[in-house]
Amino acid sequence: MIGTAFSLLIGLMALSLPVAAALGLMGYILSQKYAFFPLTGALGELAWNTSNDFILIAAPMFIMMGELMHRSGMSERLFSALAPWFARVPGRLIHTNIAASAIFAATSGSSVATAATIGTVAIPNMDKGGYNPPLFLGSIAAGGTLGILIPPSINMIIYAVLTDTSVAQLYAAGFIPGFMLAGLFSLTVFAVAIWRPGLAGPAGETAGLWPRRIAGLKHLVPPLGLFLTVVGSIYIGIATPTEAAALGLMATLGLVAANGQLTLPVLVRAFEGTVRTTCMIMLIIIAAFFLNFVMVSIGLVKAVTDSVLSLGLPPTAMLLAIIAFYLILGCFMETLSMMIATTPVVVPVITAMGYSPIWWGIIFVILMEAALITPPVGLNLYVVQSVRGRGPFSDLCIGALPFVGAMIMMIGILIAFPDLALWLPSLLQPNK
Template sequence: MIGTTALLLVALIGTGIPVAAALGLLGYILSERYAFLPLTGALGELAWNASHDFLLVALPMFIMMGELMHRSGISERLFDALAPWFARIPGRLMHTNIAASAIFAATSGSSVATAATIGTVAIPNMARGGYSPPLFLGSIAAGGTLGILIPPSINMILYAVLSDTSVISLYAAGLIPGILLALLFSLTVLVLCLLRPGLDGPPADPQGLWRARLSGLIHLVPPLVLFLLVVGSIYAGIATPTEAAALGLTATLGLVALNHRLTWPVLAAAFEGTARSTGMIMLIVIAAFFLNMVMVSIGLIRAVTDLVLGLGWPPTAMILAIVVFYLLLGCVMETLSMMIATTPIVVPVVKALGFSPIWWGVVFVVLIEAALITPPVGLNLYVVQAVRRSGRFAEVALGALPFVAAMLALVLLLIAVPGLALWLPSLLAPRP
């Protein structure tokens, strides 16, 4: 039954039908074939229970924050303010791509939005600066993935709902690894540019550099204020993630208004983008909850857990095997569907092996980040190529490979030193 289910899921998604339809259809087939009583009659109640979770209300608000920042010009000013600070470092604007992505990620929570926004601003500077297209484009695609690791993260909200874990603990767990991954990306650029100096073009003109750095500091304030307002209010216990998302969206609307960009065309575009993304995510969530209910009721989750534990491998070896499985799966499966379809199956196995689901949530998100920049279905690669509008897709894919290696290094580091993810959540845990 386990093998049949896996083959059915791959076959349905491989046909190209929407992910929500594939998950729902698989749940229907399993229910009709294996369940003692048909479970489709409970679909209406299940859809309501899955969609009225208070935590999920934060999703459209975080999505709209990113939409508004992208369409109001705040992200462009952020990029221009950061660029002078990296002008004397080998790699120059590629470090700016990564730093701007990290800061934008801390307000939008979306990898695709981060890659599209920073790519729109950065790519026009690539030819003018004489940069190597593969590495420059790869830094944008990889930097965009930080949107789902550095809090607030949309994917971590979904993982928290699916795994019944605390999103506050997940946000705390993802902060240090997120900053560390951004540093590893910059280190990757630095090493490659030192080994091959031609990758980063001619040196920058030092004239007026400090003036540009100081004058641009004002444009770093809005995203940093948003980050402190959203994440700070969560960590301080002042607001729940949903309330923090509402605070962040209200503050973003105020910033857009102060920049005189709160117009009907900007709002209409932001509303449309938010509605499209939210509708897609929620339909997949409902289908995944139905599939999970069916798999639990027919004993499939228990069968998978017993099968894995029956192998008798050491826990670390099992985790490494799961990591390899996700690396391969990420090459052929879209990341959101991969997370929603596999979390209910893998998390019980991880718990049974004695690992923290909070720690696994961070490792899992890093693996999803790797899937975003590995062909043939790496979504961020296609986003960057679409923004670029010309050139070969292979250049983007090739340029992202060094950053995949950086992600794998972080995964191994998290396995060797779990405290990198668990230290901050332990500080926030209530004392007995």
């Protein structure tokens, strides 16, 4: 049964079927082959119950926030405000890419939106500044991945729904690792710039930096204010994650209106982008819940858990094997489908070994970040390449490698010091 399920998953993905179709078809085949009674009759009820989940309502609102920030020019002002602060640091605008990605990630919750938005603003400065294309573009692709680790994160919402864990606890767990990973990215750029100064671009204009820095602070206030509105409202106890998303969306609309950019074309483009992304995510989730229902009903999840635990490996060795499996799988599988297809099988194994599902959720999100920038299916690589519109794709593949190394280092740090992810959740004890 396990071999059949794995072969089905690989085969359907290899046929390049849409993710939702592949998951739904896999559930149907497993149901017909192994179930004692037809399970497809439950699909309607599963679809209804899944769509009714209160937590999932937050996803389209976070998507809408990112769309509005991108369409209204808020991201361009953010990038321009950050650039003077890194003018004297080796690597200059490459650090700005990472910092802007981290701040934008703290409001959008989407990796692809972060990479596309920061890429649109930053890439025109690459040739003008004389930067090394692989390193510059790799920093944008890697910085974009912070959108699913730094709260609020759409992927964490989905993980919470799949594992019945607390979104607020996951958000708290993602704070320290998220900003630590951004720091590791910046240290990676700094190390490369010291080792090979020619890759970091020539020295920039440093005259009048402080006036420019001070003048740009006003453009940092809106995204930071949005971040505090969303996350702060959760932890002071006045809003659930879904209500916090609604507050963030209303605040974003207010900021866009205050800047005189809440026009009909901006709203239409933002609505279109939100609807497309939300429909894709929801269709995948409905198909995944059907597949999960089938796998539990036929005993596949228990069979996998028992098979893995019967190997008798120590928990650390088993954990490292699972991490290696995901690093390889991420090269060939899109992140959302990887999360939804494997979480119901892997998380029971993780918890049976005594690890916290909250801690594993952060490790898992970093593994998905790595999958976003590892070819041949690294989605962020294709997003940045499409924004660039020219040049070899190999530039991005080469440029992303140092940042994959930083992610693996971050995973090692979290294994050695799990309290980096668990301290804030235990301290804050937010409501689910």
